[in-house]
Amino acid sequence: xxxxxxxxxxxxxxxxxxxxxxxxxxxxxxxxxxxxxxxxxxxxxxxxxxxxxxxxxxxxxxxxxxxxxxxxxxxxxxxxxxxxxxxxxxxxxxxxxxxxxxxxxxxxxxxxxxxxxxxxxxxxxxxxxxxxxxxxxxxxxxxxxxxxxxxxxxxxxxxxxxxxxxxxxxxxxxxxxxxxxxxxxxxxxxxxxxxxxxxxxxxxxxxxxxxxxxxxxxxxxxxxxxxxxxxxxxxxxxxxxxxxxxxxxxxxxxxxxxxxxxxxxxxxxxxxxxxxxxxxxxxxxxxxxxxxx
Amino acid sequence: xxxxxxxxxxxxxxxxxxxxxxxxxxxxxxxxxxxxxxxxxxxxxxxxxxxxxxxxxxxxxxxxxxxxxxxxxxxxxxxxxxxxxxxxxxxxxxxxxxxxxxxxxxxxxxxxxxxxxxxxxxxxxxxxxxxxxxxxxxxxxxxxxxxxxxxxxxxxxxxxxxxxxxxxxxxxxxxxxxxxxxxxxxxxxxxxxxxxxxxxxxxxxxxxxxxxxxxxxxxxxxxxxxxxxxxxxxxxxxxxxxxxxxxxxxxxxxxxxxxx
Numbered sequence: 001x002x003x004x005x006x007x008x009x010x011x012x013x014x015x016x017x018x019x020x021x022x023x024x025x026x027x028x029x030x031x032x033x034x035x036x037x038x039x040x041x042x043x044x045x046x047x048x049x050x051x052x053x054x055x056x057x058x059x060x061x062x063x064x065x066x067x068x069x070x071x072x073x074x075x076x077x078x079x080x081x082x083x084x085x086x087x088x089x090x091x092x093x094x095x096x097x098x099x100x101x102x103x104x105x106x107x108x109x110x111x112x113x114x115x116x117x118x119x120x121x122x123x124x125x126x127x128x129x130x131x132x133x134x135x136x137x138x139x140x141x142x143x144x145x146x147x148x149x150x151x152x153x154x155x156x157x158x159x160x161x162x163x164x165x166x167x168x169x170x171x172x173x174x175x176x177x178x179x180x181x182x183x184x185x186x187x188x189x190x191x192x193x194x195x196x197x198x199x200x201x202x203x204x205x206x207x208x209x210x211x212x213x214x215x216x217x218x219x220x221x222x223x224x225x226x227x228x229x230x231x232x233x234x235x236x237x238x239x240x241x242x243x244x245x246x247x248x249x250x251x252x253x254x255x256x257x258x259x260x261x262x263x264x265x266x267x268x269x270x271x272x273x274x275x276x277x278x279x280x281x282x283x284x285x286x287x288x289x290x291x292x293x
Numbered sequence: 294x295x296x297x298x299x300x301x302x303x304x305x306x307x308x309x310x311x312x313x314x315x316x317x318x319x320x321x322x323x324x325x326x327x328x329x330x331x332x333x334x335x336x337x338x339x340x341x342x343x344x345x346x347x348x349x350x351x352x353x354x355x356x357x358x359x360x361x362x363x364x365x366x367x368x369x370x371x372x373x374x375x376x377x378x379x380x381x382x383x384x385x386x387x388x389x390x391x392x393x394x395x396x397x398x399x400x401x402x403x404x405x406x407x408x409x410x411x412x413x414x415x416x417x418x419x420x421x422x423x424x425x426x427x428x429x430x431x432x433x434x435x436x437x438x439x440x441x442x443x444x445x446x447x448x449x450x451x452x453x454x455x456x457x458x459x460x461x462x463x464x465x466x467x468x469x470x471x472x473x474x475x476x477x478x479x480x481x482x483x484x485x486x487x488x489x490x491x492x493x494x495x496x497x498x499x500x501x502x503x504x505x506x507x508x509x510x511x512x513x514x515x516x517x518x519x520x521x522x523x524x525x526x527x528x529x530x531x532x533x534x535x536x537x538x539x540x541x542x543x544x545x546x547x548x549x550x551x552x553x
Contacts (some may be wrong), residue, residue, distance in 0.1 A: 011382075011384050013472070015378065015382045015384065015386065017384060018373070018374050018377055019374075019382070019390055020377040021370075021371050021374055021375075021386070022371045022372065022374055022375035022390070022393075022394065022434060022438070023375075023386075023389075023390050023393065024380070025371055025430070025431065025434065026393040026396070026397075026431070026434070027393070028432060029428075029431045029445050030393065030396055030397060030400075030405070030408075031393070033405075033408035033409050033411060033412035034404070034408050036408065036411045036412050036415055037407070037408045037411055038406075040411055040415070050414075051414070051415075067425055071485065081546065087310055089304060089307075090513070092300070092301045092304040093303070093304060093305060093308055095301065096301050096302075096304075096305050107549075108305075110540070110541075110544070111309060111312065111313070111383075112312070113540055114312075114313075114316075114536060114537060114540060115312045115313065115316065117488070117492075117536050117539070117540050118316065118532075118533055118536050119492050119494075119509060119512075119536070120492070120494055120495075121494055121509055121512045121513055121516065122319070122512070122529040122532060122533065123315070123316075124516075125319070125375070125512070125516055125525055125529060126315035126316055126318065126319045127315055127531070128516070129315075129318060129319065129322065129522075129526075130314075130318060131464065132313055132329075134320060134329050134331030134332075135331065136331075136462050139331065144363040164340070166311065166312075166315075169311075169312075196472075219399075220399075223399060223401065224401050224402075226401060227400075227401020227402065227403045227404055228403075229403045229495070230494070230495065234516070244403040247403055247407060248403065248407075248499075250302070251407060251499075257411065257414070260407065261411065264403075264404060265409070265514075267401070267404060268404060271399075271400065271401060271404070275399060282393070288463060293494060
């Protein structure tokens, strides 16, 4: 049989006309700015806060400094822990959502989407109110004797982690739910009939069944978390800075655009490798499955 | 349907409380006479009247609305075209195109904002309303494309062939059949673009200049200086209300078409 979907040998004029507006816009305003970060990271800083002329490696030397390396590792660590917690909550949530009635699904979907669409600053502000020295959480913790009275729960790593999880969790729930929705739950009964325990059928049948959703969710939690800057700035103390907050500090407070560019280039590399690693893994698996079928 | 176990149920409950408790406390506190909101000191609408009298907030809100109103049509047009191209053609060009469309959704906002800032500095463009508009059109475009792609998948393209067979010109088929049927999707994506533009803080923060404070940037500076905190409660509650309305409308506009 002949090839069913012949790929057209060349792109027609018609196709160019509908593609060019958005393609051109994105090339100019997304791709070229990203390339500019890379270029400016090799420029010397100017004392007036502008970008000097000539080329240098001095901005990249910032990566040799111990505090910057520590910062990068810390950013990776916080993003990884956030991803772990989000998965632990999102997998049972997705499971439940997929098995409930269609009315229940709609309600739960709405309940997940509302915080998701609520302004980012407002969500951070809400947690600041709960965790400040007179906040509800602080009072509850003091009442239970966990902390001394009127001690703020803000400005530490725990607060940063909590709000990271809060803002990223919907990104984990939605793709995992989408995958669980397509999962054939009768497979679990089959596994049980064949003598597998609840736990074993969950681990060896359900989890592999929704692994595309898990990968997509992990990607959508981990990558934005790597770039977070507002949450560490608002909720964190000196010990909980992240790469994103350092970039904005270098760009605005110190007005050192080239050094900020070198840091941002590092972040670009981190984001790309995470995306390629997880995304590439998903693509490889799909192909592998197709060949097996 | 099997009943879920105790563990699953407690996770669901925890997540729902975790999601909504902070927002509920915010709304309750916006009516709380206490300035710091630790204890309930009586009902008041004082913070709301303070909010409406606050010139800076109102100015910033108007500016945000203007920016959203200008970015929405551009993003809707570009995004819908992009979706049509992606849906109709399957060349290598479209693979690159799709990758580019997804990029603003995946890239951390700090990177988008900072790279655009450098771009404008390098091009010698002064930061202001124009730079904010460009940034907003860029990320709204991607949202519009994703929604429209979903809608196009549901669209029955044989209707267009039928119209052509009955003698309609390509233009007539587009304006009389395609657009009216796609209208709810276009409206939903425009609404989404409008909300996303109104909501954005990080990217706007990087590309806005002096005197072009948008509402989120204004909230940020109020949070930073810790002044007028109860006003933020009132403002947040109103925005939350707006969010619920918008989510409900988008949900309604993009509901699957009823089978005839």
